[in-house]
Amino acid sequence: MSTSAATRTVRIGTRRSVLATTQSEHVAAMIRERLGVATELVEITTEGDRTQAAGTPLVGTTTGVFVSALRDALLAGDVDVAVHSLKDLPTYPAEGIALVAVPPREDPRDVVVARDGLTLGELPVGSVVGTGSPRRTAQLLALGLGVEVVPVRGNVDTRVGKVRSGELDAVVLARAGLARLGRLDEVTEVLDPLQMLPAPGQGALGVECRTGDPLAELLAELDDPGTHAAVSAERAALATLEGGCTAPIGALAEVVEGDDDRAPWELWLRAVVLSTDGALAVRRSASAPLGDTAAAAALGVALAEELLAEGAGSLDTTTNDSPEEPAHDAGSAEVHNA
Template identity: 70%
Template sequence: MTLRLGTRASALATTQSGWVADRIREAHGVDVELVMISTEGDRSSAPLTQIGGTGVFVAAVREAVLDGTVDFAVHSLKDLPTGDAEGLALAAVPQREDPRDVLIARDGLTLGELPRGSRVGTGSPRRVSQLNALGLGIEIAELRGNVDTRIGKVTGGQLDAIVLARAGLLRLGRADEATEVLDPLQMLPAPGQGALAVECRADDDATLDLLSVIDDPDTRAAVTAERTLLATLEAGCSAPVGALADVVWGDDGDELWLRAVVGDLSGNPVIRRSASGTPTEAAALGRRLAEELLAEGADQLMGSVTAP
């Protein structure tokens, strides 16, 4: 038996998909073949906010699942639109990698050590907003491309630093290239950052059963809270919204803590809020915190953003 796994062709995407394939092989003794699929996000070099943002890295892969070209697919969960996809099921959310952002800077510098006027690259409005909120006097530069391309902007001298997700570097074995791991108090990650989404057809009971063995309940609860918050805000993956949920042990058992931030590109003002509940209340927790943010004017801040 051979399962066909649809994936983007980038080094990070194939590494992530290869990790999932290995877990399925180990659990069931079946063969898994990676099938490379080109997406709109891969083919365009324009800023994500100009080419549609949400879904540009997943639409073609999802279509391949639906039309039977592949049996299932692996995505970076933060790239998935928050709405349900007709005909597809989120079969598994494996254990999450470190969700934090990192800085890669020239001369081994940290964010606080960068001189005023330093050029820091990112293509994320979320990062732009939170970087500017720190008031460090840095200049933000638009950044797209794969990990090698982005890091090359620093090593080649075009930029003083860039901000990336730590999870990707860890999966590629390049975590030691980061000069600083950014505290979520400074930089909350994107909802779902560091997590993977494994999708298959909703009516494919056999594949759903095979994939269920790699589902991690704590990770699923955390990303459910984060993505429900994003959906309630009616924001996409290119919106200036950061969110991070953690399952922790409390006095009465497991608790789910959710922190969120919404800002505009200037970083002023920024709205930060947090809330807690139980893992079984993940969706309700995300909705409740989003409603608190909206009551504070989050929709107006997000509405002011058009591009990084």
């Protein structure tokens, strides 16, 4: 690594939200403690933040609404590094920008925060459950619990506050965000991926810098190979599915012990594509020996192509008022009533 990369203060671009700055400070602490480099957080207001503040729906927008302003600041030289929730990152590459590290992942599962400490199964029929994700909406409806699922937006305080005020009976959120905010004591249930597969990349952070910046070599030391392989598989599946369908998608890849001494570790990928009402779903799972990110991506592409061949692209994708969120699920390939 160059002397300049090792001695300069690294300016880290972050969204202004409490969760975003907490995540960025987590990466900043890794840079300071593990790499011995000084850091500075630079807050950037994104288009997604502006629309949320104004209460403007994100209908018709795509993945990346919280990303572009950070990338613009990076390319302009206003910051040296951008930290993103990986599930927010578009799956297509950005010219001049490199994803240089994916640190160890938080628990990627979804959780319930409900009144009176209830689980989803304990909520009475007709209870109102809020989520800002078509992926979660479809999987909630697929469970057949008789709850009413309504769109909800805003930060963690806003969403949980609607439960505390009695406006909602429960909300579904990502566990990782609550963990990073130190609020896991508010969780009333952690959802098994068999019930609800998370969004591709959920729980992981992406660290980007400018292509060719000597800092990239230094930041690569923050990368966790297992996490990077898992999210590469999930995101490759998402990218392939986005080319063939617009239905809610869930996916999760995990590093597991293999059966072959020559390949002691495997990458196991599960994915699901659902109709927006949750009535139909196409599920598939696959595994391969754990390799580099290219091998992981190949696994994701192959699984997505199987999902499309099984009819994932023909599911009903009537939109609702919730912003779209990526995701993946699994099982053996079948189209069934969920």
